[in-house]
Amino acid sequence: NAGVTQTPKFQVLKTGQSMTLQCAQDMNHNSMYWYRQDPGMGLRLIYYSASEGTTDKGEVPNGYNVSRLNKREFSLRLESAAPSQTSVYFCASRNPAGPSNEKLFFGSGTQLSVL
Amino acid sequence: QQPVQSPQAVILREGEDAVINCSSSKALYSVHWYRQKHGEAPVFLMILLKGGEQKGHEKISASFNEKKQQSSLYLTASQLSYSGTYFCGSQAPGNQFYFGTGTSLTVIP
Numbered sequence: 220n221a222g223v224t225q226t227p228k229f230q231v232l233k234t235g236q237s238m239t240l241q242c243a244q245d246m247n248h249n250s251m252y253w254y255r256q257d258p259g260m261g262l263r264l265i266y267y268s269a270s271e272g273t274t275d276k277g278e279v280p281n282g283y284n285v286s287r288l289n290k291r292e293f294s295l296r297l298e299s300a301a302p303s304q305t306s307v308y309f310c311a312s313r314n315p316a317g318p319s320n321e322k323l324f325f326g327s328g329t330q331l332s333v334l
Numbered sequence: 335q336q337p338v339q340s341p342q343a344v345i346l347r348e349g350e351d352a353v354i355n356c357s358s359s360k361a362l363y364s365v366h367w368y369r370q371k372h373g374e375a376p377v378f379l380m381i382l383l384k385g386g387e388q389k390g391h392e393k394i395s396a397s398f399n400e401k402k403q404q405s406s407l408y409l410t411a412s413q414l415s416y417s418g419t420y421f422c423g424s425q426a427p428g429n430q431f432y433f434g435t436g437t438s439l440t441v442i443p
Binding site: 250252254260261262263264267269278311323325327328 | 374
């Protein structure tokens with residue numbers, strides 16, 4: 220019963236470096252999300268995927284790309300990291316068509332620092 | 335898109351009550367409430383699906399006024415374990431899901 224697995228937990232990058240945050244869920248959920256959380260800013264939606272094969276921009280997509288590789292996996296890529304992307308990143312999944320408008324399940328988060 | 339919460343922060347003594355409000359400029363079809371402890375991921379508290387619906391979870395309950403596009407979270411007889419940041423959340427068309435601005439709640443002995 221892993222739920223949502225997110226890797227890595229911590230990462231330090233230099234400005235201009237690239238990296239991919241990985242997220243996988245084993246609950247057969249259709250929808251997956253990437254959020255970033257900055258102090259005092261709450262959780263802001265970066266990208267989401269309503270179902271396998273689709274991805275869409277959220278509130279703050281600039282500087283990021285995503286891939287919904289299959290139903291289980293949804294990755295977030297920073298092509299050229301900037302200090303403004305220093306944040307805590309959360310992946311989440313849910314089944315919005317579920318009987319009770321299903322809740323979000325979260326990964327444990329990735330603390331990313333860009334120097 | 336982000337719902338607005340008030341207050342931004344509140345400090346309570348154990349046993350006191352608190353109300354957290356969530357307001358949206360767009361229609362709310364359902365409202366979720368989550369609590370996040372420092373350094374952890376948010377944890378689900380409850381979903382409200384219908385206008386005017388109230389749900390409860392131990393001493394934490396919530397109401398949802400679909401017409402006013404508002405929801406309120408009520409914490410009664412607060413305990414130290416209630417400390418954390420509370421977020422409301424709402425689904426938008428296309429399965430987007432947005433969280434509110436957050437309310438930091440601190441319960442002191």
